[in-house]
Amino acid sequence: MRAVLQRVSEAAVRVEGEVIGQTGPGLLILVCAxxxxTEAEADQLAAKIAKLRIFPDAAGKMNLSIRDIGGAALVVSQFTLAADTSRGNRPGFSTAAPPAEGERLYDCFAERMRAQGIATETGRFGADMKVSLVNDGPVTIWMEV
Structure with missing residues (x-):
C-alpha cells in the first residue's frame, strides 16, 4: 500500500457539497492499494503510521506520534498514487489494485487505524471528492509498505 500523510490542523472531504468526513489536528491520509x-499491508501501514513521530513536542522537535497527541485521521482513497509516469505524458494506473479489491483494502486500512486507537473518518471510495486541508508545518510524508 502507498500513502501520503499530511500533518493537518484540520481537513475535510466533501461529496456533492456535503461534508462526509473531517478531522481536527492529526493526519490527512491519502491511501492507495x-x-x-493484502490485509497484512493494511495492518503494517496502520501500525507504522500510528507510531510515526511527526508531531512536535514541547521543544518543537518532531518527537510525538498521532497517538501521543490524541490526534485523529481522515483517510481518503487515492488511486492516483499508483501513477506510472515513466512513459509518455499520460500516467498509467495499472499497478493499482482492481477497484473491488482496492475498496476492500481501503476499508480494511481505515478499520486498522481505528484498531490502533485513532479516531478515523473516511471519504467515499470511487467518488468525486473535494478535499480541503490546513497543512501544519507543512509536513507531508510519502510511505509505501
Missing part, C-alpha cells in the same frame, strides 16, 4: 496487496 496496489496489486497483490
Amino acid at each position: 496496489m496489486q497483490d496487496d
